[in-house]
Amino acid sequence: MSDNKPYFHFTLGPVQGFVAQARRTRDFWAGSFLLSWLAGVAICAVEKQGGEIIFPIPNQNFLDAILGKNKEAKPQQGGIPNRFMADISNCQKFDGNAVTNAVKQAWLAIADKVWEKDRQGLEQQGYPTKEIWERQNNNFWDMSWVITEGRDTSALDKRKNFRTHTTSVEGGYKCMMMEGYQELSGASDKNSGKKRRNYWVNLVQLIHSKDIGETEELCAIAYIKRRFVHTFKDVKKPIEVNGNTLMIHGWQLPHNVPSVAYMASVPWLKNLLENQNYMDDFKQVLNHIDEMKYFSDVDINERAESKNHVKTIQQIINDTKIDLKEISLDGNIYYQTFWDNIGNFVADKQNYDGKIDDYRPKIKSALSKLYEKMDDFEPSPYYAILLMDGDSLGKQMSHEARQPIISKALDNFTQQAQEIVRNNDGFLIYAGGDDVLALLSLDDAIKTANQLRIAYADCFAQASNNETKVHSTLSGAINYCHIGMPLTQVLMDSHDLLDNIAKDGVGRNALAVRVWKPSGQAVQWAMPWEKVVDNQAVEKIVQNLNLDGIDKNSSVIEALSLAISKQKGVDKNLSIFSTGFFYKTRELMKMLDEMMQRNELSEKQASKLLLAEYLQSGNFRKIDEEKQKQLITIFEILIEQSKNYQSEIDDNGKASIDEKSGKQLTGDAGILVRILGQKGLGKGDKA
Incomplete structure (x- = not known):
C-alpha cells in the first residue's frame, strides 16, 4: 500500500558559508554548534505542532536541552543535522512558515544577548554598527521547506532549485572571516583605515576580552560566532508557533577550545606529561613565560579549562600529583618558531617597546633543552x-x-x-x-x-x-x-x-x-x-x-x-x-x-x-x-x-x-x- 500521508521536509543553511569560514578552531566549532542548535529549534517547532520526526532520528539530549528539560550533562558539540523529514499527518493544522520563523527568532535571541553584553564596545559614537548588525542578522539564514504526499525524499532538492532567499546587500570593507559581509565599524571612505582600526582597538578594550584580536575586523555573524559562548546560558525566549508557545533555552558552554597547534602537539604533550623526568624542564619553560608576562603587558598563555583537553591529557591532569593546571589549550607556546615572530605578541610593531626581547630567547632555549631531554622529540607542526x-x-x-x-x-x-x-x-x-x-x-x-x-x-x-x-x-x-x-x-x-x-x-x-x-x-x-x-x-x-x-x-x-x-x-x-x-x-x-x-x-x-x-x-x-x-x-x-x-x-x-x-x-x-x-x-x- 502506498503511503499518502503528508510529510514536511526542511533544510537550513548556508552550511559551508557559516561553518567552514573560520579563523580559529573556536569559530569552526561555534559554527557547527549553532547550526545544530538552530536545526534543533526547527525540530522542536515541528513537534510543537504535533509533527513526528521520521528521518533522521534527532539527538534527544540536544532537544531536551533546548526545551530546558535536561538537568544532566548538556551537549557541547553539534549533533543535529541541518535537514530532516517529519510526519505531519496527526497535526490538526501545520504551518511551515512557523518553523522558519522560530529559527529566525532563536537566532535573534542569541544576537540580542551578545549585543547587550558588548553594547559599550559595539555601539561607538559615529559608527553605523547597529544598522549593519540588524541588516546582517535579519537576512543571513537560508531555509527551504516543502510538504509532500508520501515520502518523496527528492522533493526538497527540487524545492531548493527555486531560490527565494535574498542575501543582504553589503558594501564597504569586508569581514576577515565571512566572505562578502561588511565589517561592523562601517567606516568605508578613502581614508577610513585609521577610523576602522580605532573602532576595533577601542572595542577590544571596552569589552575586556581577548576573543577579538585588535587587528581583526568582523561582521555581525562572525562576531556572534566568536562571542556567543559568554551569553548562551542566558538565552531563554518564548516563541509563538502556530498558536502555541515554544520556550527555547541555551546553556553553559566552554569558553576555550583546543587550538590547531594544541591538536598537532597532542602526541608530544602525552609523552611529556607521562614522564615525570621531563617536568622540571617543562616548568622552566612555563617560568620563563610567566617572567615575560610579569615584566610586560603580553598575555599569551591563557589558562585552559581542563575539561576541554583531549581525553588522555585530561586524565593525566586529573590523576597526577604534579600541578599541571597550566597546560594551555593554545599549543603554539610549545613550538620554538612561535617565539620568533614578534607579531604573535605585539599588534603595533611600529610602537613596540622591546620589553620582551630578553625573554623570547630564554623560552626558546628552554624548549630546546626540553626537546633534547625527550630524545629529540619535538611537537609535530x-x-x-x-x-x-x-x-x-x-x-x-x-x-x-x-x-x-x-x-x-x-x-x-x-x-x-x-x-x-x-x-x-x-x-x-x-x-x-x-x-x-x-x-x-x-x-x-x-x-x-x-x-x-x-x-x-x-x-x-x-x-x-x-x-x-x-x-x-x-x-x-x-x-x-x-x-x-x-x-x-x-x-x-x-x-x-x-x-x-x-x-x-x-x-x-x-x-x-x-x-x-x-x-x-x-x-x-x-x-x-x-x-x-x-x-x-x-x-x-x-x-x-x-x-x-x-x-x-x-x-x-x-x-x-x-x-x-x-x-x-x-x-x-x-x-x-x-x-x-x-x-x-x-x-x-x-x-x-x-x-x-x-x-x-x-x-x-x-x-x-x-x-x-x-x-x-x-x-x-x-x-x-x-x-x-x-x-x-x-x-x-x-x-x-x-x-x-x-x-x-x-x-x-x-x-x-x-x-x-x-x-x-x-x-x-x-x-x-x-x-x-x-x-x-x-x-x-x-x-
Whole structure:
C-alpha cells in the first residue's frame, strides 16, 4: 500500500558559508554548534505542532536541552543535522512558515544577548554598527521547506532549485572571516583605515576580552560566532508557533577550545606529561613565560579549562600529583618558531617597546633543552581535519522499507562516533546522522577514520532485520595541515577532497588524504577501504621487520610509515628510504604510468623496474641478504599502495574493488609514508 500521508521536509543553511569560514578552531566549532542548535529549534517547532520526526532520528539530549528539560550533562558539540523529514499527518493544522520563523527568532535571541553584553564596545559614537548588525542578522539564514504526499525524499532538492532567499546587500570593507559581509565599524571612505582600526582597538578594550584580536575586523555573524559562548546560558525566549508557545533555552558552554597547534602537539604533550623526568624542564619553560608576562603587558598563555583537553591529557591532569593546571589549550607556546615572530605578541610593531626581547630567547632555549631531554622529540607542526560521510544514502532512502532501518542505524552511529573520536584524543566538531567532523593529531587520524568506518557498518548490520537488510559504507577525507595554514582554506578543501576524490574519484567506500604545507599541497593519495586496511599486508610488514606495537587492523600506510621510519642503513643517521628516494620514485612512477597507458609496458614489468631502481639505491647494497629480502617485501607493498584502485557500490549499498582498476601508478603513497613516518618534521616538511 502506498503511503499518502503528508510529510514536511526542511533544510537550513548556508552550511559551508557559516561553518567552514573560520579563523580559529573556536569559530569552526561555534559554527557547527549553532547550526545544530538552530536545526534543533526547527525540530522542536515541528513537534510543537504535533509533527513526528521520521528521518533522521534527532539527538534527544540536544532537544531536551533546548526545551530546558535536561538537568544532566548538556551537549557541547553539534549533533543535529541541518535537514530532516517529519510526519505531519496527526497535526490538526501545520504551518511551515512557523518553523522558519522560530529559527529566525532563536537566532535573534542569541544576537540580542551578545549585543547587550558588548553594547559599550559595539555601539561607538559615529559608527553605523547597529544598522549593519540588524541588516546582517535579519537576512543571513537560508531555509527551504516543502510538504509532500508520501515520502518523496527528492522533493526538497527540487524545492531548493527555486531560490527565494535574498542575501543582504553589503558594501564597504569586508569581514576577515565571512566572505562578502561588511565589517561592523562601517567606516568605508578613502581614508577610513585609521577610523576602522580605532573602532576595533577601542572595542577590544571596552569589552575586556581577548576573543577579538585588535587587528581583526568582523561582521555581525562572525562576531556572534566568536562571542556567543559568554551569553548562551542566558538565552531563554518564548516563541509563538502556530498558536502555541515554544520556550527555547541555551546553556553553559566552554569558553576555550583546543587550538590547531594544541591538536598537532597532542602526541608530544602525552609523552611529556607521562614522564615525570621531563617536568622540571617543562616548568622552566612555563617560568620563563610567566617572567615575560610579569615584566610586560603580553598575555599569551591563557589558562585552559581542563575539561576541554583531549581525553588522555585530561586524565593525566586529573590523576597526577604534579600541578599541571597550566597546560594551555593554545599549543603554539610549545613550538620554538612561535617565539620568533614578534607579531604573535605585539599588534603595533611600529610602537613596540622591546620589553620582551630578553625573554623570547630564554623560552626558546628552554624548549630546546626540553626537546633534547625527550630524545629529540619535538611537537609535530601538522594536525588533521577528518571529515566523513555516508555513501549513496539518498538512493537507499528511495526504498521506503529501508528508511526506518537507516534512521535507527544513523542514530546509533552518532552516539558511537562521539566516543570513538574522544577515545582517540580527538576534538569533535560535529557528529550527526552520517556526518562526522573532527580535529586530531597526525598520529591518530587514520586509525580514528577506520574505527568510525567499522562502527558505521556495524550499526547498519545491527539495525537490519531478516526481511530487510541495508548496507552502507562510509567515505573519509583527511587533510594533514601545517599549523600555519589558513583554517578556512583547508576546511573548504576537506569537502572537495571528500566529494571529488574519495567519492567521485575512487567510487566511494574510500579514504582520501592530502598534506598541506604553508607552500601548498604536498601530496594527495586515495584508496578504497579494502586496500587502506589490508590485514595480510600489515602482517607481512610486522613479520618481516619484527615490529611491536602495530595493530593488525592498522592501515597499511601507517604500518609502512612506522616500518620505514625504523629502517636505518649502515650510517645510523641515514634512512634507506630517504626523502630523495621517494621523490625520485614518484617521478619514475609517472614515467612508467605513461608508458603503461600507451601499452608499452605491463603492470608487472613496471613493478620490476621500480624494484630494480630500489635495488640500486646506495645503502641497500650494504645490507645483508636476509635483510634485503625483508625490505623488498616492504617495497612491493608500497607499490601496491601506489596503484589507482577503485570501488564499486551496487544498488544494495554493498562495496567491492573494481577488478578493472589498479592499472595505473602514482608515487604519492611513498611521499605520504615519509611525511607520516617523520611526523612532519623531516627536512623541508616544516616549511
